[in-house]
Amino acid sequence: NPILRCLSNIPPLENYFTTTRELYRGLLDKHIFALNYFKSMEEAGIDVILCPGQITPALPAGTAGTFIPILLPYLPWNVLNMPAGIAPVTRYTAEDENQMESYPWNDLTYRLIHRFNKGAEGLPLTVQVVARPYHEEQVLQIMKVLHENGSYRV
Numbered sequence: 001n002p003i004l005r006c007l008s009n010i011p012p013l014e015n016y017f018t019t020t021r022e023l024y025r026g027l028l029d030k031h032i033f034a035l036n037y038f039k040s041m042e043e044a045g046i047d048v049i050l051c052p053g054q055i056t057p058a059l060p061a062g063t064a065g066t067f068i069p070i071l072l073p074y075l076p077w078n079v080l081n082m083p084a085g086i087a088p089v090t091r092y093t094a095e096d097e098n099q100m101e102s103y104p105w106n107d108l109t110y111r112l113i114h115r116f117n118k119g120a121e122g123l124p125l126t127v128q129v130v131a132r133p134y135h136e137e138q139v140l141q142i143m144k145v146l147h148e149n150g151s152y153r154v
Contacts, residue, residue: 038132047138049129051073084131084134085128085129087128091125091149094121097117
């Protein structure tokens, strides 16, 4: 979509399946990718991944459905069918707001992030806890540790 490329640096979806054969091939490719990813995790001794929970603090009411980039931190784990949980670890501060001055403004996504972060002081910032399929107990255990030992309080 050439218009989208003018507005954002987020790459568009390029693959569409129009036949059953193409869909089957796409699912097979996804399965092979997942197996290789899990094997890499195993070889590296990785049981759990901690990564950003979201690219902004909580969005203003009614905007999440119109801001597709908000999904980006969740997509890989959903595609790979990996259990994940979100845990608040700190809050958005005045210092975070000041550091936004150096954040890019050069495309629509960045400009929206600036707009959504205005007035977000005090809102939770989160991490995402991700484990291999069928290891939900590891996600819950790490989330419990974060809750019991972290600085975030309601």
